[in-house]
Amino acid sequence: MDDNPVIQFRCTTVIDGRENTATMSLKRSVWNSSSEQWRSEYLNSCRERYQAWLRQDAGIELTERQAADVSVTVVGETADGSPPPQLVTATLFGGPLDGSTAPVEIDDDPWTAIISDGCAYPGGRSVYAPDSAGRWVWQRDVPWHAM
Template sequence: MDKLKINCAVAIEGRTYAAQMAVDRSLWYEADDQWRAEFLDTCRLRFAAHIRRELSTELTEKQVSDVIVVVADPREPTPAPTVLVTLHGGPLDGSTAPVDPTDDDPWTAIISEGCAYPGGRSLYAPDHTGRWVWRHDVPWEAL
């Protein structure tokens, strides 16, 4: 049968974990949005359970919620490659975020409850060592 790949990834204590699952293409495209969302949530939980077994420890709710789950359809254009980075400083300190390592202008602006501007973003960029650090908050209109 023709399969779609489900890629899962998370960074825990500086180490990145990744796995791949699959779903029948026809099942995925014939399903409604709610079914797809529930399926991806199940993939997230199964991946977290796998990591729990590998690490022989429980994961926090935050670590489980940080799992990134992406559907990869080989018939569709390939999305930009992403890696998970740990954010340092600012309102998202200790969180992880996916970034494109091939981007010539590497930075990411992320919605955060601690942003100084309602509806704005917290801007993170790599420093000279490659560590992703908070630069400042920006209003939505400035992006």
């Protein structure tokens, strides 16, 4: 029997110096069996539901910048027992996803490879990484088999 059947996602933003937080959950089996693209879309839907909750229950309408700063973290441990990733929404610069936003992990070696219709390789990924100013900038496209 699974001792931890759900994964909880905590959405947080700071408005006027005050932290606002909401927690959502999903069955661990659904998360673990999902594709990278589905997980990305799910995290984006968490942000959208969080913004709708703020609007409805707290009467707070986030600016575009505040919405981009919403962080999503996994509460507790991941399936393999490792610490949860810190996820933030980043605006992407350059490449096929220029101007789009995507959830990205903040870690020791930050970069993200995202499925993109505009990728030079069908089924491949567009790779973005932060520059010295912290902007997530397109690096290159890579074919699926190179991942």
